[in-house]
Amino acid sequence: xxxxxxTQDLRKVYSSSPPLGATGGMLARADAxxxxxxxSQIPALDGLTLEVLPGEIFGLLGPNGAGKSTxxxxxxxxxxxxxxxxxxxxxxxxxxxxxxKHLIGVVPQRPNLDFSLTxxxxxxxxxxxxxxxxxLRNERADALLDKFKLTERAHQMVRGFSGxxxxxxxxxxxxxxxxxxxxxxxxxxxxDPQTRILLWEIIREYHLxxxxxxxxxxxxxxxxxxxxxxxxxxxGHVIAAGxxxxxxxxxxxxxxxxLRFGNxxxxxxxxxxxxxxxxxxxxxxxxxxxxxxxxxxxxISEIANLAANARAELSDVHISEPSLENLFLHHTGRSLxx
Amino acid sequence: xxxxxxxxxxxxxxxxxxxNAIQLFLxxxxxxxxxxxxxxxxxxxxxxxxxxxxxxxxxGIIAISMVFTGIWAVCMPLIAEFQWTREIEDxxxxxxxxxxxxxxxxxxGMLQALVAGLIVIPLAWLVLRPGVxxxxxxxxxxxxxxxxxxFFSACGGLALGCSIDQQHIGLMFGMVIxxxxxxxxxxxxWSALKTFPIxxxxxxxxxxxxxxxxxxxxxxxxxxxxxxxxxxxALVFFDIxxxxxxxxxxxxxAVS
Numbered sequence: 001x002x003x004x005x006x007t008q009d010l011r012k013v014y015s016s017s018p019p020l021g022a023t024g025g026m027l028a029r030a031d032a033x034x035x036x037x038x039x040s041q042i043p044a045l046d047g048l049t050l051e052v053l054p055g056e057i058f059g060l061l062g063p064n065g066a067g068k069s070t071x072x073x074x075x076x077x078x079x080x081x082x083x084x085x086x087x088x089x090x091x092x093x094x095x096x097x098x099x100x101k102h103l104i105g106v107v108p109q110r111p112n113l114d115f116s117l118t119x120x121x122x123x124x125x126x127x128x129x130x131x132x133x134x135x136l137r138n139e140r141a142d143a144l145l146d147k148f149k150l151t152e153r154a155h156q157m158v159r160g161f162s163g164x165x166x167x168x169x170x171x172x173x174x175x176x177x178x179x180x181x182x183x184x185x186x187x188x189x190x191x192d193p194q195t196r197i198l199l200w201e202i203i204r205e206y207h208l209x210x211x212x213x214x215x216x217x218x219x220x221x222x223x224x225x226x227x228x229x230x231x232x233x234x235x236g237h238v239i240a241a242g243x244x245x246x247x248x249x250x251x252x253x254x255x256x257x258x259l260r261f262g263n264x265x266x267x268x269x270x271x272x273x274x275x276x277x278x279x280x281x282x283x284x285x286x287x288x289x290x291x292x293x294x295x296x297x298x299x300i301s302e303i304a305n306l307a308a309n310a311r312a313e314l315s316d317v318h319i320s321e322p323s324l325e326n327l328f329l330h331h332t333g334r335s336l337x338x
Numbered sequence: 339x340x341x342x343x344x345x346x347x348x349x350x351x352x353x354x355x356x357x358n359a360i361q362l363f364l365x366x367x368x369x370x371x372x373x374x375x376x377x378x379x380x381x382x383x384x385x386x387x388x389x390x391x392x393x394x395x396x397x398g399i400i401a402i403s404m405v406f407t408g409i410w411a412v413c414m415p416l417i418a419e420f421q422w423t424r425e426i427e428d429x430x431x432x433x434x435x436x437x438x439x440x441x442x443x444x445x446x447g448m449l450q451a452l453v454a455g456l457i458v459i460p461l462a463w464l465v466l467r468p469g470v471x472x473x474x475x476x477x478x479x480x481x482x483x484x485x486x487x488x489f490f491s492a493c494g495g496l497a498l499g500c501s502i503d504q505q506h507i508g509l510m511f512g513m514v515i516x517x518x519x520x521x522x523x524x525x526x527x528w529s530a531l532k533t534f535p536i537x538x539x540x541x542x543x544x545x546x547x548x549x550x551x552x553x554x555x556x557x558x559x560x561x562x563x564x565x566x567x568x569x570x571x572a573l574v575f576f577d578i579x580x581x582x583x584x585x586x587x588x589x590x591x592a593v594s
Contacts, residue, residue, distance in 0.1 A: 014594070073594070078430065080593050098340065101433040112424035116354040122428075125353075128346035129432035173428070 002054030002210050003089040003103055003180040005075060010084035012045040012070050012236070044070040045081065046236035052214055052229075054089075057207050059227030060216040061324060067236040068216035069109055072185050075214070076106045088181055102130065105174030109185040109216075111166040113158045119169055120145060120154040123176050130177035137176070144172040147202070164195045171202065182206060184215040188222055200226055220324040232328055239331045247327050252279035252292040255319065256326040257299060259289045262313035271306050275299065292330065296321065343434040344442055351446040365410065366454050370403045371465055377525070378466040389469045394561050396462055396472055397553035398524035401487065403458040405522075405546050406515075408451030408491020409498065412443050416499030417507065420591050430592050440496055440588035444581070447492030448485075455484050472557045479566060483552040486573035490545050493577060496584030500591045522546030527554060529562040545576040 045067045052058040060068045073079030074086050077097050086093040088100045114122050120141055127137035145151045148168040158166060167187070174182060184203070188196045203226060207213050217223050223230055224244050231241040240247055248254065261268070264287050272281045277294040284290055293299055296319045307314040320326055355362060378395055381387040419426035429439050463470055474480050502510050521541040523531075528551055531538035541547050552569040554561055 076431065078427070078593060098433045098435060101431055104431075106431055108424075108427060110424065112427040114350075114425040114428060115423045116357070116425070117350070121353070125346065125350045126428060128349065129343050129429065129434075131340070131342040131346075131433075 003212055004054040005052035005058075005086075005088055005181060005212065005214055006050070007071070007075065007086045008049050008084055010045045010048040010071065010074055010086060011082045012043070012067075012074065012079060013082045014042040014044055016040050016042055044236055045074070045084075048084070048233065048237050050231050050238055050241065052212060055207070055210050055212055056228045057203065057213040057215070057226055059223040059230045060214070060233055061218065061220065061223045061230050061328070062216075062233040063218055063328075066233045068218075068233060069185055070236075071233070072106070072183050072214070072216060076104055076183055077101060102177070103180045105177065105179035105182045107167075107170045107174045107182070107184040107187055109189065111163070111170055113161075113166055113169060113173070115157070115159050117157070118155050119150055119158055119161075122158065122169065123173055126173050127176045132177060140176055140178075144175060148172045149198075163190050164192060167191060168195070168199075171199070175206065179211070181212040181214065184213065186217060187215055188217070188219065196222075220328075223324055230324070232324070232331065234328075234332050240327060244324065247324060251327050251330050253277070253294045254326075255293050255296040255321060256329065257291040257293060257296065257303070258284075258316075258318040258320075259291060259303065259314065260316035261287045261289075261307060262315045263287065263311075265310045265312045268307075268310055268312055271310060272303070275302055275306065290329070292326075340434045340438075343432050344438060347429055347432070347434075347439065347442045348446060351442070355446075355450065362450075366403060366407050367458060367461060370399045370458060371461060374399055374462045374465045378462075382469075390471075392466045392469050393471045393558045394527065394554070395525065396459075396466060396470060397557045398522075398526075398550045399462050400455055400458055400557070401546065401549035401553045402519065402522065402524045404451045404455040404484065404487050405491045405494075405549050407454035408447050408488055409495040411450040412447035412492050412495030413499035413502075416443065416496070417502060417504055420500065421504045426592075436589055436592050437585050439592070440585055444489070444492040444496055444584070447495050448488040451488035451491045452484060455488070471560070474557060475559065476556060480556040483549075483556060483569065483573065486570070486577055487549045487552065490549075490573060490576045490580050493580035493584045494545070497580050497587055500584065500587035518544055518546050523550040527551070527562050528564055542572075545573070545580075548572040548576070 048067065048071060060071060062068050070079055074081050075088065075093060077093060077100060080094065088103050091099050091103070093100050114125070117125060123141035123144060124137050127140060132140070142151075145154050148171065150165065150169060150172070153161070153165065158169065161169065167190070171184070171187070187203070188199055191199065203213055203215070215226070227244065229241070229243050230247060231238045232247070233239065240250065242250070269281055269283060269289065272278060272289060272291055277299065278291055279294065280292040282290045291299070300317060300319075303317075304314055374395065377387065378392045382389055382391055416426070426439075430436065432439070498510065498514065521537070521544050523541065524546065528538070528541070528547060531541065548564070548569045551564040552566070552573065555563040555566050555569060
């Protein structure tokens with residue numbers, strides 16, 4: 001039976017000590033006045049609540065530093081939340097760790113393969129940690145090596161593997177114990193297009209077997225193509241959640257026109273708002289506007305006329321169709337790539 | 339407690355140790371054997387040191403080999419696995435409570451320390467002979483002492499490996515390892531420090547002192563040594579202390 005994932009009001013604040021040398025370090029502690037240096041507090045999650053339904057491919061979309069990896073860390077027993085709760089199925093992640101670890105497979109953002117072992121040994125030892133018998137683990141290892149096109153390198157140490165090969169082996173390892181929930185943290189970062197397509201196929205296939213997949217990404221194309229539902233997160237909380245279609249439909253108008261003028265006149269914003277089909281206008285700085293509208297290219301001539309009448313020279317126009325990028329921009333005022 | 343997982347992790351460590359056997363052998367035995375050769379053969383042979391020094395040196399060499407094998411076997415892989423390769427994450431996600439992963443590391447390190455001790459005895463004896471007068475008078479006490487030594491070494495490796503940053507390995511050598519070796523009563527008995535009374539008290543904070551003196555008390559009791567009771571009590575104390583510190587540091591590293 002498929003297993004879902006839930007979090008409730010997760011908060012995580014990291015305490016980070018300044019570097020050893022910054023206060024004179026341990027060799028010059030006598031010089032440091034007033035004991036230990038203060039730790040800086042870095043909030044990573046700020047009341048993050050989400051629900052991933054059993055058997056769906058769910059995406060966490062957000063820019064770097066939004067809290068995606070910390071969320072995965074909490075759900076996979078690696079990051080202890082400051083407050084809040086998390087469940088895999090009916091099991092509280094922080095009360096029932098060993099049971100939870102049986103249910104999950106994790107592909108980290110940075111490869112963490114066992115450099116002392118060969119590719120095949122990495123898979124077989126991983127399965128042995130999960131108590132899988134020798135015959136079954138050998139069969140599974142061979143099947144996964146074949147599926148991920150690694151059979152030829154099976155008996156080589158992984159130290160010399162390329163980034164893409166390490167990523168494929170990490171995913172194969174996560175699948176070795178046949179987990180109910182697969183976590184993939186930025187799975188396609190640094191992969192070539194061909195390997196990315198192979199990865200997507202494998203994720204879809206795993207999902208068809210009734211498994212839940214939770215992936216993080218800052219790639220909108222990936223989120224759009226792969227995920228059944230998404231949560232867009234920023235500054236440690238969910239700013240929007242739903243299917244990609246629902247989310248895109250929630251952008252006022254759908255089209256985004258980013259305009260820049262050579263100079264600014266006082267009533268430009270009102271004039272832009274009065275155009276037919278324009279839903280919302282936001283000033284981005286003194287000479288820039290984001291216009292959310294029902295139509296795209298057909299508005300340009302009207303905007304150009306309007307600008308000419310207002311004696312404001314139109315210097316740059318960028319039109320984008322309904323996309324998750326626009327949605328993120330609408331909610332945060334920032335691009336996902338910022 | 340999940341014994342299958344524990345056993346599989348131990349099998350992994352044994353597999354890696356077998357694969358690196360030559361490197362481990364050189365790392366463990368080259369330095370003590372060179373030391374034994376220079377001090378036991380060259381210095382004694384040329385008359386700068388008395389023949390009896392051979393028998394005084396051997397227990398200390400066994401102690402230092404065991405202690406540093408135990409520390410190294412746990413500490414160095416942990417520093418790399420936590421900070422550089424992060425490969426320990428695979429085991430942190432295995433279905434077992436986190437402290438057991440640390441205990442597995444300690445157990446593997448302890449076995450390596452015991453093997454090192456048992457190998458260095460005949461090796462050093464071969465280099466030193468003739469004129470070595472050692473005997474195991476009380477095998478049970480000897481066995482208990484070497485197990486306690488192996489345990490505190492591996493726990494010390496755990497505590498160090500989870501406390502030291504990769505960039506501070508050099509500092510660890512200078513500030514922990516070197517003083518520990520020179521003030522560990524390995525090359526001289528503790529009683530030889532009586533002309534430096536403050537230093538003689540201070541070195542009692544060094545667990546290697548009890549390892550060396552314990553080996554001397556059981557293998558070469560003809561030399562002055564700390565009493566077996568003091569050695570046993572101190573070793574048990576350091577075993578417990580370093581285990582507690584090591585487990586705490588491991589959990590801090592394992593879960594952020």
